[in-house]
Amino acid sequence: MFDLSKAAWRKxxxxxxxxxxxxxxPLADGRIAVRNSNAPEAGTVLFTxxxxxxxxxxxxxxxxxDLA
Incomplete structure (x- = not known):
């Protein structure tokens, strides 16, 4: 698991x-983390x-x- 406690989250x-x-x-290894700000404990998805x-x-x- 990647430590996201110091990630610089932005909306x-x-x-x-x-x-x-x-x-x-943005993460130090170059990936980008995405999460629901209403439920950050629900999980995070990581993308290159x-x-x-x-x-x-x-x-x-x-x-x-069409999704909006």
Missing amino acids: SSFSTSGGNCVEVA RAEMDAWIRGVKAGEFD
């Missing part, structure tokens, strides 16, 4: 006041930079617009 400025948000944190890049490009291209 999108688009997060709602109701707490609907996801947090991300290449995986996160593919996701971000897909979001920007509108590939996931």
